[in-house]
Amino acid sequence: MARRISLKTAVNEAIDQAMQLDPTVIMLGEDIVGGAGAPGEMDAWGGVLGVTKGLYAKHGDRLLDTPLSESAYVGAAIGAACCGMRPIAELMFIDFMGVCFDQIFNQAAKFRYMFGGKAETPVVIRCMVGAGFRAAAQHSQMLTPLFTHIPGLKVVCPSTPYDTKGLLMQSIRDNDPVIFCEHKNLYALEGDVPEAPYAIPFGEANVVREGRDVTIVTYGLMVHRSLEAAATLAKEGIDVEIVDLRTLSPLDIDTVLESVTRTGRLVCVDEASPRCNIATDIAAQVAMHAFKALKAQIEQVAPPHTPVPFSPTLEDLYIPSAAQIAQAVRRTTGGK
Amino acid sequence: MARRISLKTAVNEAIDQAMQLDPTVIMLGEDIVGGAGAPGEMDAWGGVLGVTKGLYAKHGDRLLDTPLSESAYVGAAIGAACCGMRPIAELMFIDFMGVCFDQIFNQAAKFRYMFGGKAETPVVIRCMVGAGFRAAAQHSQMLTPLFTHIPGLKVVCPSTPYDTKGLLMQSIRDNDPVIFCEHKNLYALEGDVPEAPYAIPFGEANVVREGRDVTIVTYGLMVHRSLEAAATLAKEGIDVEIVDLRTLSPLDIDTVLESVTRTGRLVCVDEASPRCNIATDIAAQVAMHAFKALKAQIEQVAPPHTPVPFSPTLEDLYIPSAAQIAQAVRRTTGGK
């Protein structure tokens, strides 16, 4: 039975059901319960935006509030994952990765290879990504490319409540370390989500709109901006296909190549900084593997090479807009 | 007067001369002097591979050995840079960035923008990069893409002793934060280097070999592998142009585009992991800005999406070889 729930609720439900299904699932993070040691309400916060609210009431001490020590508790989640647990660590904002990146990219990501295939590290690191919250340079980054670059990590960034629940459940049952990116500006988005637990396999992109003239490849919030752009372009007679990658690593390059082979045109849209990002990654792979199919230059739409500005005026200019995406499509289709 | 010196000596000389020229230049790092507090020789190490050996004798306490606390001392270098000094911090291996990345990417990189243009952070972070030392997964990474991705940072990776001295002197006098990457397998490389101080401007790529048929874009150790490949290919009648980027951020895309516009063919070679790396970045920019000039697919040569293996047998297979580069060139030229 599907109901309309928000993406935020989908996260909560996925964790709740995973905890019901598997007693080794635990969760660690700052204020994910809230009120630890305080005189008032326990479960006071459920995370900084209330995403995990209510889980403590159901699962008790399997959710642990942590001190402000990301290296220690993200590392602890990784260590516990090597010892039979399936921990979820909440990093709050992905921007905080700089104080705990070693545990993620040199430890979790590399154990299996360094140890000759003898380790499994089924840990999920959940974090908020993206701009638009007027939270400025240190709380608004996308940073997905940094994790996608690292062999040994899997990187997920859903665009809908349905995908969120299914991909998070897969992340938790997956036997490799997963970086699960939740766009803070999508938490309120509602959509149909089945009540029963389900998992969406990694490495399967989703064609969210079929079209003949040009392929847009993107993920996260930019899926929605691209859909907006497509609606505008439809009126101009340009028929856009949109591929939502859903998982950035593993990457479903086949779906991308197949689409571009049909349309002959590609626009890669990314909310991450422009250098060495997901858009350039996709563009490069297509320029290598489907060059013959290309009828025009591959356009990339990304924010400028600047930190995320605070002022709403500037931040709105910073985030790639539907208009910019449409413009890029027009450039590569030559107006059509 | 130019003499032949090693790349390692070029690093030492650049720091030495910068310290002579500017009293605000200081240097911080683990064992960069060596023997601190120990009963034996002072200046016992000069860094883990002896690169800074002898500088303490010349400049005394302007070189400070640090505790094993990268966040604290890299951050201290950044803080001092905001307060009138020009510090050089040695991170030893770039692989250690995970314990101090926040100070680099959220602090140094963003101060100027976050503070509305009112800060200058003239810090240099020197580190060793690259594989081939049989040093395994946590001491062999390239990781240049992670820094190149970040707005506010400059990223340098020289391939010759001459470039090393000139670019390091520029890095030290530069007013922005610079990540200076030294390939440990190039330290022994010798080349002509003028004795007098000189600086090479950032954002100027170097065409290290001119050719008509295909452009290879690369940097660091891969420049030399590419030259080897070009020599082989010359015998097959394929005339290769090689662009050594030297600085990855800022990027001299003009030289790349100009070259590809002439040759019509592009191979991007990178020692960094394949996803979201420098090779994909260049490929994507060319596919966007010089598409019409392209006669064939853009090839990329990079290691596999795996950590760096320890076993010499495997590590040699891991690092892109001249043969692989030549093969990629043949693929995009169709044998010619």
Place this chain on the structure above:
Amino acid sequence: MAANNPFPLSRDALLGCYRRMRTIREFEDRLHIDFGRGDIPGFVHLYAGEEAAAVGIMSHLGDGDRIASTHRGHGHCIAKGVDVGAMMKEIYGRKGGSCEGKGGSMHIADLSKGMMGANGILGAGAPLVCGAALAAKFRGKGEIAICFVGDGASNQGTFLESLNLAAIWNLPALFVVENNGYAESTSRDYATAVNSYVDRASGFGLPGVVVDGTDFFAVHEAAGEIIRRAREGGGPSLLECKMVRFHGHFEGDAQTYRANGELEDLRANHDCLKKLAAQLTSAGVASAAELADIDRQVLALIEQAVVDAKAAPLPSAADLLTDVYVKY
């Protein structure tokens, strides 16, 4: 009157400190209201209730002394002399703001005043302060640098490493733990495995002092002592200020983790401004009317700052791309 002044500061200096504390309070209380109205974007963390610490410490500093602040930075800024009008514009995201609208509440800085920035990353100021102190040591003019850190952030590795670094290099660096009992909704006692920060400091060879952070004079005295020592080459120390937070962790926080009546009690019995006012008036250093006069002036100042901020121009598209590098 001055003859009878029992305090270690002149009447003028005392009234100046009172004015700064009042300015912080008024600034914060006004933001609380304007945020509630939806006028202010982003995350806003208010310093109200903690003023005695910032002002008590900063009263010993000059522009050549550096501080690194936290996410809860407005109080440190004002106490360090950052222009209140520019701060308000910054928080409103306007041109003419301390950071031209690019930083916002969490990133206000003014290097000309020795204010190295509020910081959105917990603990990040500590290494920076080691660097500022190192630079001061090289300059040799007796300048110092101070890192502010919350009780929660005192568990960050960056902060802990810095204690050790400052100690072994004998830096003129001070670490002020602003212990307001909470990190977001989590109590200090849950998250921190030691009761006294003096013990934590000892573990890094640093002397430590604890003071009642709601008592301006206690802070002033303790800070004066360790600042003097640092200026004279005596090295780093840690100062714990036990204090209270009057608003939520950030604006929008329902604070259900507090005990019933906790906030009322704090405001009634642990208000550092009320305390200072009482101390000044009962010693006869200033009359209630004089203080009320200052209060009115501060109110007008803040009102004007809001009016000016709202009237200030918004940044434009061109501003988006500037100030990333000095030269690129």
Place this chain on the structure above:
Amino acid sequence: MAANNPFPLSRDALLGCYRRMRTIREFEDRLHIDFGRGDIPGFVHLYAGEEAAAVGIMSHLGDGDRIASTHRGHGHCIAKGVDVGAMMKEIYGRKGGSCEGKGGSMHIADLSKGMMGANGILGAGAPLVCGAALAAKFRGKGEIAICFVGDGASNQGTFLESLNLAAIWNLPALFVVENNGYAESTSRDYATAVNSYVDRASGFGLPGVVVDGTDFFAVHEAAGEIIRRAREGGGPSLLECKMVRFHGHFEGDAQTYRANGELEDLRANHDCLKKLAAQLTSAGVASAAELADIDRQVLALIEQAVVDAKAAPLPSAADLLTDVYVKY
């Protein structure tokens, strides 16, 4: 003879410990020679001289107890029961190595023995051990986890944060500081701003103990006490072992930072193996001949390990791409 055994371990157990210590010594001294010959690639950090710590502690552990090691990991591996032949193959980069040749000296692990890996990143084991201890707490079988850390690495934020985390969660986690006086060429006293790690532990609410790490029995006893407490839910502790390093920081280190005669003195007067041998023989628990016999067996074992390693197949191109993910 057993009747007169004055030690807290049976004769068999004692001879087993002696054998392990001797195995580590022989393993390391052999690597020293083979590295010098150019047979061994990469960075190699030798544990020789520090054996009493690893074996003294590990003699209390079972396979269900976890340890996280350092860059100087061979001794911890052997003491924890990792197969010496597989280790040698690993260091030679061969198939059949503990990590199939993919990890090398700095990354030997054997999760089936509770050995969570040597680690090329200083301090990185501490958070992992918190996790292992947390998992043990959830399992509730009285298992524990131990983090080894060098005196130098004890200044890493990751390690310091972990002390606090282990304390507030009352984890069955132990932190062993292997204080050999140096981090690379830098002396402990230069880099660490406190003389006693017990004081550092106190700053995180942890009990701490210092022992002579070259005295097997001292280590055994101190470790036994804190391990028992941890198993019973008494929480984490820190154990400082004062010890000596017989070789350079890594192979190739000229060690000019040492005092004249320092190494000779260490080897003559602070050799934990000699000490244990003397204690065993003088108490009459074992004869010199019996120990010499063990020594010969160990020598043969190591010789065989080297022969086997050199004969083992090299990894092949296909191996390059496997083991990155469980499934991708």
